[in-house]
Amino acid sequence: QGKVQGVATDENGEPLIGATVLLVGSSRGTATDFDGNYLLENVPSGEQQIRASYTGYADLTKTITVADGETITLDFTLGEDVEVLDEVVVIGYGSVRKEDATGVVAKVTTKDFNRGAIVSPEQLITGKVAGVQIAPGDGSPGGGSAIRIRGATSLNASNEPLFVVDGMPLDNEGTAGGRNPLNFINPSDIESFTVLKDASATAIYGSRGANGVIIITTKKGEAGSRPRVNYDGYYTVNELRGEPAMLDAGAFRDLVTFHAPSRLSQLGNANTNWFDETLRTAQGQSHNLSVSGGGQDYGYRISAGFQELEGIIRSSETERISYALNYNHKLLDGNLLINTNLRGARTQDVFDPGIGAAWELDPTQPVLDPANTAFGGYFEYGNPLAPRNPVSAIEQRQDLGQSFRNIGNMDMELKLDNLLEGLSLKGNVGFDINQGERTTFEPTTFVNTQVANYNGRVRVENFTRTNYLMDAYLKYQRSLNERNRLDLTVGYSYQDFNEEYPIFEGQNLPTDQFGANRPDIAEDVFPFNTSFENRLISFWGRAIYSFDDRYVLTATLRRDGSTRFGPENRWGLFPSAALAWRVLEENWAEGLNDLFSDLKFRVSYGVTGNQEIGDYRYLSQYAISDQRARYQIGYNADGTPIFINTARPDAYDAGLKWEETTSFNAGLEFGFGNGRISGSLEYYVQNTNDLLFDVNVAAGTNLSDRVLTNVGELQNSGVELSLTGTVVNTPELSWSLSGNIAYNRTEVLEISNIAGSGGILRGGISGGVGNNIQILRVGGEIDAFYVYEHILDENGNPVNDVADQPMYVDQNEDGVINEADRRLYQSPAPDIIYGLTSNLQFKGFDLAMTLRGAVGNYVYNNNASNRGFYNRITGLPGFMNNVHESALVTGFRNPQYFSDYYVEDASFMRLDNITLGYTFLPKRGVSSLRLYVTGQNLLVFTRYSGLDPEVGIGGIDNAPYPRPMGFIFGASLGL
Amino acid sequence: CTDLDVQPRNNLTPDVFFSTDDSYERFLTRIYAGLAVTGQAGPAGNADIKSLDEGFSSYLRQYWQLQELPTDEAVIAWNDDGLPDLVTQSWSSNNQFVRAMYYRVFFQVSMVNEFLREATDEKLDARGVSEEVVAQMPTFRAEARFLRALSYWHAIDLFGNVPFFTEDQAVGATAPRQAGRLEVLEYIQAELKEIEPLMAEPGTAAYGRADRAAVWMLQAKIGLNAPVYGATPAYNEVVDACNNIINSGAYALMDTYHHNFLADNDRSSEFIFSVNFDGEATQTFGGTTYLVHAALGGNMTDANYGVVGAWGGLRTTPSLVDLFPDETGNIDERAIFFTDGQTKAVGAINEFTNGYAVPKYQNVTSDGTAGQDPTFVDTDYPMFRFAEVHLIYAEAVLRGATNGDIATAVTLINLLRERAYDSAAGQITADELTLDFILDERARELYWEGHRRTDLIRFGQFTEKGIWAWKGNVAEGQETPTFRNVYPIPVEDLLSNPNLVQNDGY
Structure with missing residues (x-):
């Protein structure tokens, strides 16, 4: 027996700490110390193989001959292995080699994440993936975001993608207890995001795949690695950027x-x-x-x-x-x-x-x-x-x-290789339990009968949402011969969601001394409860066939059953197919190898569904009125009124069925110059049919004016381009850039009950009651603004209501300016969204930044429209309201809510974050130490006149929580 | 496991709901409540009508607005989309208030139809309902039909030719056909005739429910307006209906006019059919809550009217004020105006201080006690008030009824005027009793009770002839085209129902 010792370093000669060194064929191994040194004792004499491995580096195996009592020095220099990292991409219920991926799948890993004081996981990838719009709702700490992957596919049902965390599909609905339901995931535990965009990738999630799927993979422990301790911390300061007008x-x-x-x-x-x-x-x-x-x-x-x-x-x-x-x-x-x-x-x-x-x-x-x-x-x-x-x-x-x-x-x-080679059985059981409380307390000195109809108020909301999952599937994965590879999966899934929402409100408090703790002492108490359940049962299968590494065919089929639909329409079938062609593997393409490092064409087609419409909507139901919606019928013997809790049959459509999105995608993946530049170009068309929508039905045909039913069709089409390039790559200096740009157009193709000049008004604004600024109309963009065309005077300012001339264009020329003269004008959805990430490294310094922007998104400036007029100081008795500076320009005496003057181009480019860091050379005891400073939201270029051009997905700027700018000072330490 | 049957927990499926006896009364009461509330959660939440703000979808609020705002009796200050267009008679078929009323009317009809489908003898039998409930059912069904007739009358009065459907058309059936105004009128009249004997005796129904007098009143009101809808005048039937009510002895004028509009008006001897509100049990942002709050503003102290919150909306035009001998109410107590800080003229629609305020509805009782709740009022709404029977009788006689007489008419009118003047000073003679006098007297007695538009149309003064502030969107007022005598069918329903033809002019 002898000993083997040596040092493991990377290509730059830096020692690798904690690399595993193994005697092949045995269970004997060791890890390198802080200087990269290792010592293997008791190595049997003779020819032996020693393997060194380190995460992110290619394994290296060396052969030596050991003589009894000898100590051999064997050093390892490991090369970084980008291939290894990117080799596998997760898809629903499994993973595939990157080469075999046929769908539009974008992966963002730790090193590309946004930096900053980030509470909510989705903000790690804002601006990083083409066609993925992550619109922060507002600037509140940990506030929620609206996420749109390739535009909105639905009008009534949810447009949010499905989140899957380590195989567990999440219930992503908000609760009163927090600002964002995803906040329970600590961003620093996340290893990668995988965004599945086209139907070929998402159809395996069937009825929940229409809005795309975001798979979050968390960090895991690795067998055979020494204990590692990491600390990350930061301190941040934030303040308002800009000034309200x-x-x-x-x-x-x-x-x-x-x-x-x-x-x-x-x-x-x-x-x-x-x-x-x-x-x-x-x-x-x-x-x-x-x-x-x-x-x-x-x-x-x-x-x-x-x-x-x-x-x-x-x-x-x-x-x-x-x-x-x-x-x-x-x-x-x-x-x-x-x-x-x-x-x-x-x-x-x-x-x-x-x-x-x-x-x-x-x-x-x-x-x-x-x-x-x-x-x-x-x-x-x-x-x-x-x-x-x-x-x-x-x-x-x-x-x-x-x-x-x-x-x-x-x-x-x-x-189960012993049964059949390549066969395995997988199972996944999971739970998601979300419980919480929201308590609101308003003392009698805050709310009293002078301003509200009660004296003090306590409200306690408790909620419980649970979700249990059971998946079972069989996998068969095998190379049939040199050229043919097969990967088959069939499975079953059961997921049950429960929700319980009791609320207790107490009004008119005898004392403020108990705070929120004693709602029961209130004079008037109002308890409420809501309780829901829904269940999803699915069968699904997938086949991936790869021929000669040139052609890869993927086909999936999912059958979903949902409690949200009636017995006739409960089950939906969601198929998909995709083909990838790796051109460089063709014999004739050998010449292209000099130019391209990768060239892959893909086409895919698939059907996905959407069922996020709430529960029991297909059922005839009687709703019993609460204590405040009773009705007096007669008197009791003692003269007190008799109030009856009434019952109302609700409108319903027994024939509700799945909303179906059919998508087609054609894509090209490419790499040049040994992978220095790589990217992809995608084109897609998605048609959503049987759109679930609350539409007006012919009066008399149902029990309300609107019924949720399947009507109409919506189309999203667009082009996406992603590029990643290495500008400089030397041991001392490296600079990489990656960018993405996406164009999307959403159009309402058909809503059976809305045509011509009609439409469904949406987009409630502040000011007046029931005022809506947007409309859904066939042929228009979703939620296009619906406004009067304001006549401008010679200075380009809108004609005001003091001047003795018409303010608005009489579109139908009937001599009357009324609702019929409003017209469609722009929409909040951007035409183009883009992101640019730069990473620069020089010696120990790193400088990274993310720029992000949108073009063609319009915003209705409700802050100005609701405050920019002089009646604010004359209209109400006893007090005056402050006036928006726009009144000084417009001179409006009364509000002009529906003027297109307030619809502004809110195209913007934002410097989301810029980070400067320095990494110290490893010292004894410390394997890594990095200090950094990040500036968040420092610059925004826009022509929009309000505080911030990003006002949430709806495009109505209505005094939201203003978005701060900030600085972060942080440190990462690895032991 | 493939079990996908999950039942609702917060609502009841029909099988479960109708398994108890009280379900029929709950359902029927909901139809009455449909005139008052906006949904199953008070004051708002779980709305009946979904295409607009819930507070706006109140039956009474919209009926009142469509009947009063385009007339000389009321203006409103707010800038809600389409609201100024009601005041200036320039609404379009996109108007959200017109839409609100339209859908509310047909919501009521749909509820009645559903009730009648669920309350058939066969279904009662199959469900094993108790004898007692079975015995009540003919009256229940008749009341439901009365409510349907009422809403259909509102429908033809406001919208002309309307979708027509009964319990024979099931939920989810094809879109209803459009029936002519006259056809629906005749249907209503036939219905009222049929249910009359099935209803409770006058004055015997539980407060809030309709009885035979309510049927007579509806017959009288419809008969008076029938020529507007294209029917041959039949004023004798109007007088018969009035006589039935008067002779029943179940109703009497209140001593004090104003007590009909206060928080304890549920005890009014004058109410033939009311829509009931309660500060705690029946909360809504429509109905009388709206009528009390919206009428307050300027220098008015909200607490004096039993509420907190002056919404600064409703006032009146000088035309109404000028109908009274003076504006203080000292001569005619029906002149309930608040003038301090208000100009009589309406220079601007959206300035509350322009035009006299009208605190006719208040949330204080006749002895000055504030209602239970400072936001939601206790005041009930007099849909049918006995005083109007006097006016209808007189008008029918003047229009040619042969089974009544002028002397009785003068007596009936003078009863109203004696109460108003607290003396005989206001009495009129037979010579003074003319149709023009009736129109004015109706305004003095019934202003802000939701009659004015119909009255003006009957007298040919709603669009042509009549002039008042802001009519036709000019401050001094101007005549408007006659097509505005009916409202448009909302665009939404024209698109949903291919059988509908829009009213001329829209």
């Missing part, structure tokens, strides 16, 4: 003096900037610790995270404590693989009351009014129509959400 106290005084001198007495003496009073510089911190490693046959990873982030609106905050466990084990000589995940978090959100009132209140009024004890010493008008003091709301109102969400799954794979 409302008048300051001085300008407001001038305006009142000029326009409404009779109201001068109503002015206050203060100079209050209500935004300064309600906003702040917010701070936050995040700490994540993970330990991972493994033995010969098992791997583990344990992580814990803590994140605390203030919002820039005072009082708003989010806090998360999370954990994640992964354990995987090979048993029975590697024939049984078990992988278990358990993760969860407690998220606590402090909700702010919003700063809508800061846009409203007269800036000459003070924040405090000590004499006004009825309102806790805050200035208030005490008039229900007047805006409330936002500072009072922030300081007096309590609104807390808390959510515990845990998901866990165990998947097992049993190889």
Whole structure:
């Protein structure tokens, strides 16, 4: 016996710490130390093979001859193995070699993630994938996003993609307990996102695949690696970018003096900037610790995270404590693989009351009014129509959400090669339990009968959502011979969703002393409860056949059964097929090898479904009225009225069926110059048929004016281009760029009950009641703005309502300006979205940034339309409202809600984040240390006049939570 | 496992619902409540009508708006989409308020039809319903048909030729045909004749439910307006109906006019059919809650009217004010105007202080106590009030009824005027009793009770002839084309139902 020792380094000569060195054919191995050194003892004499391996590097095996008592020095230099990392892509219920992928699948891994103070996982890939629009709802800490993959496919049903975390499809609906249901996943536990875009990739998820699928793969422990400890942490500061266009106290005084001198007495003496009073510089911190490693046959990873982030609106905050466990084990000589995940978090959100009132209140009024004890010493008008003091709301109102969400799954794979070579049985069981509470407390000094019809209020909402999953499938994966490879899967899946939502509200509190703890002491109590269940049962299969590495054919079929449809339409069938042709494998294409490193054509076709319409909609049901919607019929003997809880039959369509999206995709994947430039180009058309939509039905044919039914058709078509290139790649300096750009157009092709000049009004705005600014009309874009064409004067300003001439174009020339003169004008959906990522490395420095933008997205500036007119100071008795600066330009006396003047081009380019980091050379005890600073949302280029051009998917800017800009100072440490 | 039968937990499937005896009363009450509430959760939530804001979808609120806002009795300040168009008579077939009323009317009809389908003798039999419920059922069914007749009358009055469907057309059936105004009128009249004997005796039904007097009243009102709908005048039937009500002795004028519009008006001796509200049990943003709040603003102190929250919307035009001998109410107590800080003229529609405010409906009781809730009022709405019977009788006689007489008519009118003047000072003579006087007297007695548009049309003054502030979208008022005597059929239903033809002019 002898010894083998040596050092393992990378190509730059840097020692590899924790590389595994194995005596091949034995279970004997060791790991390199902090200097990359290893020592293998008791190596039997004779010719032996020694293998060194390290994550992300190609394995290297060397042969030596060992003599008794000898110590041999054997060094390993491992080369980075990009191939290894990218070799396999996950698809639904399995994974395939990248070459065999036939669908449009985009993978984003850790190194490409957005940096910043990120709470919600989806924001890690904002701007990174062509055709994926991730629109943050607002700037609240941990707020939700709207995600559109290749546009919206539905009008009523959800347009959000399906999230699958380690094989567990999530229930992604929001709850009152938190801002975003995905926040329970700690972003730092995520290994990769895989976005499945076309039907060939998503059809395996059948009825939930129409909006695309995002598969999240979390980090796992690796068998045979030494324990590694990683710490990531940062501190962040954020503040408002830009300034709301409302008048300051001085300008407001001038305006009142000029326009409404009779109201001068109503002015206050203060100079209050209500935004300064309600906003702040917010701070936050995040700490994540993970330990991972493994033995010969098992791997583990344990992580814990803590994140605390203030919002820039005072009082708003989010806090998360999370954990994640992964354990995987090979048993029975590697024939049984078990992988278990358990993760969860407690998220606590402090909700702010919003700063809508800061846009409203007269800036000459003070924040405090000590004499006004009825309102806790805050200035208030005490008039229900007047805006409330936002500072009072922030300081007096309590609104807390808390959510515990845990998901866990165990998947097992049993190889049955002894039965049939290549056969294996897989099973996956999982759960998703989300429980939480939202409590709101408004003391009597905040809400009293002067401004509302109750004195103080407590509301407690408890919710439980559970989701259980069982999947079982058989896999048969085999190379039949040199040229033919086959991969077959058939399976069954059962998933049951339950939801329970009790709410208890107490109004009129005898005392404020109990806070939110005793809703039962309220004079009037209102309990509510809702409870739902739905179930999805599926059978599915997939075949991948690969011929000679040149042609790959994939076919899938899924049969889904859902409780959301009646017995006749319960089951839906969702097929798909795709073909890939790897041109470079052709004999005749040899000449192309000099130019291309990769060239693959793909076509795919498939049908997917959508069933996110809520439960029991196909059933005839009687709804019993609550205690506040009873009706008096007669009197009791004692003279008191008799009130009856009434019953109403609800409208329904017994024939509801699946919404079906048929998509076609043609794509080209390419690589040039040894892979220095690679990319893909895709073209797609998606038609959604049997669109589920609440449409007006002929009066008299059902039990309401609108019924959810299958009508119409919608089309999305577009082109996507992704490019990744290495500009410079030397040991000292490397620079890579990747960009994506996508064009999409969504059109309403048919809605059987809407044609001609009709349409369904949508997009409610602030100002008035029931005012809608958008319309769904056949031939138009979804939610096109529906407005009057404002006549402009010689200076290009809109004609105002004081001038003695018409303001709007009389489109139908009937001499009357009324609703019939509104027309379709632009829409909130962008024509083009794009993203650009740059990564530069120079010695130990790294500089990364993400630019992102959209073209052709329009926004209705509701802040201006609802506040930019002088009637704000003359229209209401007893108080005046602040005026939007646009009034100084337009001179409007009364609101002109439906003017196209307020529909603005909100195309933009945003510097989402820019990060500068420095990585120190490994020192003894520390395998890696990186310090970085990130700027988030530092620059936005846009012509939009409001605070921020991204106002959420609906395109209506209505005083949302403003998006902050911020800096992050962080450190990553590896041991 | 492939079990996909999951039953609802918050609602009841029909099998379960009709397994108890009280289900029929709950369902029938819902049809009455359809005039008051907007959904199954008060004040809003779980709406009946879905194509617009729930508060706007209130039957009474929209009926009132369509009957009052385009007339000289009311203007409203708000800028809600299409609302100013009601005031200026420039609505289009896209108007959301027109749509709201249209769908609300046919929602009521659909509910009645469904009730009649579920309350057949065969179904009762099959479900093993108790004898007691079986015995009630003829009256229940007659009441449902009364409510259907009422809504169909509103439908033809507002919209002309309308979709027509009964319990014979099942849910999900093909789109209904459009029936002519006259055809529907005759259907309503036949229905009323048929259900009359099945209804409860006058004044004996539980408060809130319709009885035989309500049927007579509807017959009288429809008879009076029938010529507008193309029918041959039959004023004798109108007088018969009035006589039936008067002779039943079940109703009497209240001593104080204003007590009919206060929070305790459920005890009014004058109500023949009311729509009931309650601050706690029947909450809605429509109905009388709207009528009380929207009429407050300017210098008015909301607490004086039993509510918190002046919505600053409704006022009246000088035309109504000028019908009264003075604006203070000192002479004619029916002149309930608030003038402090208000101009009489309506210079601008959207300034609350332009035009006198009208706090006719209030959430305080006759002894000055505020209602139970400061937002949702207790005040009931007098759909049919006995005082109107006096006016209808007189008008029918003036229009040629031969079974009544002028002397009785003068007596009946003078009863109203004695109450208004608190003396004989307001009495009129037979010579003074003319049709023009009736139109004005109806305004004085019944203003803001949802009659004015129909009255003006009957007298030929709604579009042509009559002039008042902002009619035709000019401040001084101008005549408008006669096609506006009916509202358009909403675009939505024209598109959904290929059988419908739009009214002329739209």
